[in-house]
Amino acid sequence: MHITASKLVDALGERGYRITMARRAVCEVVAAAHDEHLSAADIYQRARETSGTRLDRSTVYRTLEALEDAGLLAHSHLGHGPSVYHLAEDAGHQHLICRNCGQTMTLPREEADLIADAIIASTGFVADLNHFAVSGLCADCAALDDI
Amino acid sequence: MHITASKLVDALGERGYRITMARRAVCEVVAAAHDEHLSAADIYQRARETSGTRLDRSTVYRTLEALEDAGLLAHSHLGHGPSVYHLAEDAGHQHLICRNCGQTMTLPREEADLIADAIIASTGFVADLNHFAVSGLCADCAALDDI
DNA sequence: ATGTGTGCAAAGCATTTGCAGCCAG
DNA sequence: CTGGCTGCAAATGCTTTGCACACAT
Numbered sequence: 001m002h003i004t005a006s007k008l009v010d011a012l013g014e015r016g017y018r019i020t021m022a023r024r025a026v027c028e029v030v031a032a033a034h035d036e037h038l039s040a041a042d043i044y045q046r047a048r049e050t051s052g053t054r055l056d057r058s059t060v061y062r063t064l065e066a067l068e069d070a071g072l073l074a075h076s077h078l079g080h081g082p083s084v085y086h087l088a089e090d091a092g093h094q095h096l097i098c099r100n101c102g103q104t105m106t107l108p109r110e111e112a113d114l115i116a117d118a119i120i121a122s123t124g125f126v127a128d129l130n131h132f133a134v135s136g137l138c139a140d141c142a143a144l145d146d147i
Numbered sequence: 148m149h150i151t152a153s154k155l156v157d158a159l160g161e162r163g164y165r166i167t168m169a170r171r172a173v174c175e176v177v178a179a180a181h182d183e184h185l186s187a188a189d190i191y192q193r194a195r196e197t198s199g200t201r202l203d204r205s206t207v208y209r210t211l212e213a214l215e216d217a218g219l220l221a222h223s224h225l226g227h228g229p230s231v232y233h234l235a236e237d238a239g240h241q242h243l244i245c246r247n248c249g250q251t252m253t254l255p256r257e258e259a260d261l262i263a264d265a266i267i268a269s270t271g272f273v274a275d276l277n278h279f280a281v282s283g284l285c286a287d288c289a290a291l292d293d294i
Numbered sequence: 295a296t297g298t299g300t301g302c303a304a305a306g307c308a309t310t311t312g313c314a315g316c317c318a319g
Numbered sequence: 320c321t322g323g324c325t326g327c328a329a330a331t332g333c334t335t336t337g338c339a340c341a342c343a344t
Contacts (some may be wrong), residue, residue, distance in 0.1 A: 022300070054301070081332090099275065124289070128283040132224065132281060134279060169324080201325095202325090204326095205327085206326070228307095229307085229308055
């Protein structure tokens with residue numbers, strides 16, 4: 001099951017954050033977008049559309065920061081573009097982004113966990129895979145071998 | 148042995164790039180900085196100091212681009228800051244950056260290769276580890292467990 | 295009432311681009 | 320001599336910040 005917008009809002013409330021229209025709007029968008037890779041700009045645009053409210057980019061950033069602080073949301077850096085946000089519960093996988101075609105895919109959680117375990121065993125470093133993507137060539141582009 | 152500035156310059160020449168003062172200056176800095184993580188701003192500053200020449204940021208970026216195009220240089224994204232550049236021959240390891248103390252360390256090449264192999268086996272994706280860092284907590288910060 | 299959250303505007307930072315002149319080939 | 324390369328300046332894209340007012344508590 002996926003977390004609902006009201007759960008996000010409630011969690012913010014419990015953390016001492018005030019519940020406002022702007023925050024509600026951002027929570028709706030974020031909750032509705034499970035699995036999608038939304039940039040701050042995407043969230044801003046959708047939040048404006050769904051809630052006719054007047055809403056500023058900076059408010060979106062501040063709300064996303066609050067959600068991250070509350071441990072409900074996380075952002076990843078997929079490539080050279082803007083950061084993308086996703087629910088914390090959707091985390092744990094590793095993003096793979098093809099430097100040739102730009103396609104992004106994911107490495108399943110179990111695989112990612114194996115890698116994280118290997119890194120811990122060898123260095124003691126507790127890796128938070130999925131914060132940064134891994135760049136490379138997808139199977140299709142690698143097959144072209146003329147990159 | 149490490150590559151020298153003149154080898155970098157020569158390689159640019161062979162690729163059809165013209166040899167200029169600006170390019171020489173950038174090559175000196177890059178060749179002298181093996182193993183260091185230099186941002187474009189660092190390179191700009193050092194290149195200005197070492198070669199009294201007048202030099203512009205944009206020229207540095209353009210030269211770095213030329214060096215990358217020639218396969219001599221690569222850049223990595225270590226964190227939220229600027230990209231860092233290093234000689235292509237120094238690549239192959241995976242950067243680990245602690246989200247708490249900001250310290251960066253490296254995962255040895257053999258470990259990184261094992262991971263890359265696991266990713267290929269499971270998805271066909273040819274990972275270029277070391278382009279993006281892995282975020283997480285270093286052993287020391289993880290031990291604090293109050294993050 | 296009080297101070298947190300808001301929109302607005304402007305700054306910030308890393309990087310890119312347009313352009314007219316310069317210099318390597 | 321000719322086009323690639325330069326410095327300069329300005330623009331870009333994403334994100335952050337300062338501020339006075341608004342509103343959730």
